[in-house]
Every structure is written in structure tokens, then in C-alpha cells.
Amino acid sequence: MADQLLDNTLGNLASSLPGATRVFHRFHLDFCCGGQKTLRQAARERNVDAKEVVRHLRDLDPQDTDAIDWRQAPPGRLIDHVLSRYHAVHRQQLPELIRLAARVEQVHGGREECPRGLTELLIAMHQELESHMQKEEQVLFPMIERGAGPMAGGPISLMRFEHDQHGEALARLIELTDDMRPPQGACNTWRALYRGLDELRVDLMQHIHLENNLLFPRALGQEVFHG
Template sequence: MNNNSNSQKWNLMEVTKMIDQILEVFHAKHRADLEMLIPLSEKVESVHADHADVPKGLADFLKHLYGELSSHMQKEEEILFPMIKNGQGMMAHGPIQVMQHEHVDHISNLENLKNLAKDYVLPEGACGSWQALYSGVATLEKEIREHIAIENDFLFPKALNS
């Protein structure tokens, strides 16, 4: 993470509060964002199907990402986070390792996502939907990276030492 005061904030936070924040600021937000971005992407791809710069395949890839993220977040919500909240973080080596492997997969998904969205470069005269799509996908990418960094760098090390 590049913002020092933000890092400081997460570093000082107690694990139960950190989990509640992660659920609200990231898990719920990614779900809401993807539920908005998938139909928006389908719309842009179909309205501009003949345009040379159309982000073909973006909607399908967002659906794939939604599937992978949902199953990952569900495992955290139902298994790992309750263990940590119950003070069993030291016994969570296995589940934490699985989550860290999945984070690596998510990061590589984000590279594909950005490529499909043409590095968020809009064609000249892009309509409002196209603009909203790229700005929404760029925000999603940034927030998924933050989410992963907070879990890897702050939550998991703290949980393992609690």
C-alpha cells in the first residue's frame, strides 16, 4: 500500500474491527460494483459491437471474476473470519495459505481485466455508459488490490500471532 497514514490506520486496528471493515468496505462493495458493471458491460458491448475499440469479452470476464471472488469471499466469511474472531487465528495457517494462493490468482485476473478494458483508455466521443464502465472497472481493480494487500499485510499476520 502506498498511503502511509492509511497503512498506519489498518496496522493499529484490532482484528475484529478490521474484519468488520473489510466486509463492509470491500466484500459488500465488490459485490455491488460487479452487479452494476456486468449489465453495463453487456450494454456497451452490444450497443457498440461494430466499434473497433469495443471491449469484447469484458462482460464475460467480469462474470468469471464475480464467480471467483464470490467463492473466495464466502470462504473468508464462513470459515476463516469466524475462526479469527473466535481467537483461533493461530490455528488458521491452512485456510490462510489457501486464501493467499487465491489472492495470487485474483491479481492475475486483474491484469486480464485491465487488458480487456483497453487500459481504461476511452475512444474519442465515448458515450456516458462507456465512460462509467471504464471508471467503474478501474475503481474495482484498485479496490481489489487494496483489499488483498490489507488481508495479506495486516490481517493475516496479526491473526497468526493472536
């Protein structure tokens, strides 16, 4: 059982085990952009104890109703979910996070722990993510819903590349904010900012996971899940 988990990919595990993404977040394992790596490889690269990850995965409740199994959902339903749960939410999240970050940098810029440059990073993320989502909404998703198959390969390759860029931006975000941990004595605005950034991280990783590991392979007629 342990070897079966260790030699499976993060993307497959995230898709098939309810609650697995929570475990991966806990151990900072990238199941979205890095979803093709095996658990064994990803744990080694992150210098975490793979057996400990396996233990947490085994402790998950297989009847966890918080997670929906999207593997068998029609592409149109999965697209609708991505649009309502992630595209719409990101458009609400980022403007408010930019406002909070600008406030923290303005008021606390003199503190050593201040995430200087965070506002600029979030503005860039907002612009890049909005452009990305519009390409999906106007070009790629309609192609997938028409059953374009291999013809969608070019746009999908571009979206995967941009997903990698989003992942790099998240890594910079984590570095700037000490993994979204507010310093001692942080004000309410600072704490609210970091809570919101952590929500953005979780949502964006799940968003990318659903597309990279489920929607895109299915659109291309590729195997989505290996049992």
C-alpha cells in the first residue's frame, strides 16, 4: 500500500483521495504544476518524510464529503465549476488583497518583517491571471466544449506554461510573506492580508490542479487517472 501511494503521481492522488490536497498543502507538495511527479520524488525534492505523508494519507476518511470526485464529470460541468468557483472568486480576491497589501506596506514599511514589494507582485499576478482566464473563457473552454480534441493542444500547452508562471508567482509570494505567517504584533489588516493570501494560494493551486490533471488530459483524449 505504501509503495502504491509513493509511486503514484501527486495529480492522481489529489484527484482520487478525498482530502489529499489538504495533506499536500500541509507538507508544501505541489500537486498542481508538479502534479506529474510521484509522491516519492516530490517528497525527496522538498526534503520531507515521504512515509509521514503516506501516514497522513492513510488516515484520511474515504467518505469525506467535502471533496467532489471530478474524474467522471462531463467536461462542461467541470468547466462551469472552474468558472464559478475559481475564476469568479479570483476576480474578487485579488483587488482586495492588493488594497490590503498597499495599506500594510504604507503603514508598516519601516518594519523589518514588512513584505516590501508585495503590492507590486499582486498587481502583476492580477493582470496575468485576468489575461489567462480570459483566454480560457474566450478560446480554450469553448474549444473543449465543442469537442475539439487534439486541436486544443496548442492552447492547452500555452495555458500549462502560464500555470507554471502562476506557480512561480506563488513561490515568490510565499517567500515575501514568510509562508503567510504574520509577525508578532501584526495589526488586524496585516493578519487579514495573510489569511486572504493563504486562501488565494489554496484556491489557485486547486484551480490549476483541476485543469492540468483532469480537464486538459481529458480534452486531449489522454488517460486522466491510473487506479
